[in-house]
Amino acid sequence: MQGDASSVTGTLSGGSRPILMVRMRLVCLLASMWNLQDFLRRAIWSFSEDDFAMNFWRRFGRGVSPLRKILSTFRCPGISYYQDGLFRSSTSFLCSSRFSVFAFPVAVVVPAARAVRFYSHQAKQDDNPVYILGVPGADSIVARGWQITDEAESDWRGHAAAVARSIQLIKIRMQWNTLLSRLRQLDADLEKPDLWSDPPQASKISREKGVIAGRVKEVIDMESELLEHIGMAELAREEKDSQVETEATEALSVLRALAKEKEIAALLSEEHDECSCYLEVQAGAGGVESMDWASMLIRMYRMWGLQRGYEVSTIEEVYGEEAGIKRATIRLDGQYVYGYAKSEAGVHRLVRISPFDAGKRRHTSFAAVAVMPVLDESAIKIEIDESDLRIERYRAGGAGGQHVNKTESAVRIVHIPTGLVVQCQADRSQHRNKATALAVLQSRLYQMETARRAQASAQHTQALGDITWGNQIRSYVLQPYQMVKDLRTGHEVGNPAAVLDGDIDGFILSYLSSQVKDSTRS
Numbered sequence: 001m002q003g004d005a006s007s008v009t010g011t012l013s014g015g016s017r018p019i020l021m022v023r024m025r026l027v028c029l030l031a032s033m034w035n036l037q038d039f040l041r042r043a044i045w046s047f048s049e050d051d052f053a054m055n056f057w058r059r060f061g062r063g064v065s066p067l068r069k070i071l072s073t074f075r076c077p078g079i080s081y082y083q084d085g086l087f088r089s090s091t092s093f094l095c096s097s098r099f100s101v102f103a104f105p106v107a108v109v110v111p112a113a114r115a116v117r118f119y120s121h122q123a124k125q126d127d128n129p130v131y132i133l134g135v136p137g138a139d140s141i142v143a144r145g146w147q148i149t150d151e152a153e154s155d156w157r158g159h160a161a162a163v164a165r166s167i168q169l170i171k172i173r174m175q176w177n178t179l180l181s182r183l184r185q186l187d188a189d190l191e192k193p194d195l196w197s198d199p200p201q202a203s204k205i206s207r208e209k210g211v212i213a214g215r216v217k218e219v220i221d222m223e224s225e226l227l228e229h230i231g232m233a234e235l236a237r238e239e240k241d242s243q244v245e246t247e248a249t250e251a252l253s254v255l256r257a258l259a260k261e262k263e264i265a266a267l268l269s270e271e272h273d274e275c276s277c278y279l280e281v282q283a284g285a286g287g288v289e290s291m292d293w294a295s296m297l298i299r300m301y302r303m304w305g306l307q308r309g310y311e312v313s314t315i316e317e318v319y320g321e322e323a324g325i326k327r328a329t330i331r332l333d334g335q336y337v338y339g340y341a342k343s344e345a346g347v348h349r350l351v352r353i354s355p356f357d358a359g360k361r362r363h364t365s366f367a368a369v370a371v372m373p374v375l376d377e378s379a380i381k382i383e384i385d386e387s388d389l390r391i392e393r394y395r396a397g398g399a400g401g402q403h404v405n406k407t408e409s410a411v412r413i414v415h416i417p418t419g420l421v422v423q424c425q426a427d428r429s430q431h432r433n434k435a436t437a438l439a440v441l442q443s444r445l446y447q448m449e450t451a452r453r454a455q456a457s458a459q460h461t462q463a464l465g466d467i468t469w470g471n472q473i474r475s476y477v478l479q480p481y482q483m484v485k486d487l488r489t490g491h492e493v494g495n496p497a498a499v500l501d502g503d504i505d506g507f508i509l510s511y512l513s514s515q516v517k518d519s520t521r522s
Helices: 002-009 014-033 036-044 052-060 067-071 081-089 101-108 121-125 137-143 156-174 176-190 199-238 242-267 287-307 337-344 430-456 462-466 496-500 505-521
Strands: 277-283 311-319 325-333 346-353 362-373 389-394 410-415 420-424 472-477 483-486
Touching: 156 176, 156 199, 156 242, 176 199, 199 242, 242 505, 277 287, 277 337, 287 311, 287 325, 287 337, 287 346, 287 362, 287 496, 311 420, 311 430, 325 337, 337 362, 337 505, 362 430, 410 430, 420 430, 472 496, 483 496, 483 505
Parallel strands: 346 472
Antiparallel strands: 277 325, 277 362, 311 325, 346 362, 389 410, 410 420, 472 483
C-alpha cells in the first residue's frame, strides 16, 4: 500500500507540485463517482476509536505529502461548504506530519473529530449538524487523571487537563443537556408549516435558536480543538518530534487561556447579566476624607469602563462642601457589563494618611458601591403610581456654562412610599432628565423587590449585602504599606495606583472564578 501511495503522490519538490495537485483533484473526483467514501469509512471504523489515528498510521505508512497543505487547495466534491470546513479544521494536527495520499480519511476520524460524519449517509439528513457533531472529549481527558499544572510550565498534559476541566465547568454552568434539548425543540418548531403565520413569534424562535446554536458551537469547537492538539502532541511524542510537540504545547497553552475566559463568561448566564448597568458610589462616615474616597472610586470605575470599551455617562453627581463627592451615579453601556460589575457591589475601605489632616494621621474611610442592571421597560414589571412621586425641578449645578445654573433643567424624583430619591442633571433637556431619573428609579425599585423576595425565601443573595455597612469586600491600604486585597477571594495586588487607575479585572475574574467553584460544589 505504501508503494502504491508513493507512486501516486510523487514528491512536493521541484516541478512535481502542480502534477500532485491535479492528481489529488482526480482522486477526490473518483472517490465521489465510485462512492469510495463508504469503502474508506468501513475500513476506518474497523479500528479501535481511542487509538485509531496511530493504527491508521501503522497500516498505511508514511508518505511524502503534507496533507494540510493539499487540503488548502481544493474542496472534496459532494460535501457542503460547512462540512468541507469541518474537514479542514479537523486536520490542524497534521501541519508538520507527512502522510500518504490515501491516508487523508484520518483527518476525520482521529479522536479530535471522529464524530464528523459527512462520510456516512446520515450526514445528508443532518441539516444542522452544529450540535450533532459534539464529541465527549473533555470527559475522556479528565478521566485520564492528568494533573493540572501551572500555566507557566511547558507540560502539554497539564494544559490539556486544565482545558478539559474548563469545558466541563462550562457545560455544567450552561446546563448542557437541557440546552441541547431546547435546541432540538426549536429546530422542530422552525419546521412547522404554519410557523410564519405569526411573524413576531417566528422571529423570536429564530433568534433564540441562533443564540443557543452559537453558544453550543463555541463549546464543540473548543472541545474538538483540544482533542486535535492532544492528538498532535501524542503523535509527535511517539515519533520523537520535539518541534511539533513544542508547537502543540504552545497551542494548548493558548487554548487554556481562551477556555478560562469562556469559563468565566459561562458564569455570566444569570438573569440580566448581559445588560448594561448603573453604578452608584456613596460616601460613608468620615466626612471630607470619605467624600474624597468616594470620588476616587467613581473615577476608578469610569477608567475601568473606558479601558474595556464601554460607553460611560454620568447620571448624577453630588459634590461635597470641601472636596470629593457625597454621591455619584454613572451608567456603563456594553455587553455583559452588569455581569462583570456586580462583583464590585459592597463596601470598600481605604486606609491612608489623610491629606486633609494637618496632623498627618492615618485615617480609615468607607464608601458603598451599588450596581443595578439597566432593564428594558418590558422586563421591569414595577408599576409606579404618579401620586407616589414628588417631582422637583431645580437649576443644575456644575462647572458653569451658558446653560448651567440659568434654567431649571435638573430633576429630582422622590418615591414617597420607599423614600428613594433619584436626581438627574446630565442633559440640558428637563424632559430627558426626568425620563432618565424614572428609569433609574424603576431599576432601584426592581432591585428592592428582588431582594425582598429573596429575603422572604431565606435566600441570602449578594444584593442584600450590597448596601449594608460593615460588609467590607475590599481593602485599599496606601500607608504604611501598599496593598489592595479582596476579602472574599484573597486576591491581592501590591500596586494600588494601578488599581485606582481602573486595573480591577483581576479582582473581578477572581471573584467570578470563585463563584464557578461554588456552583460546582453545590
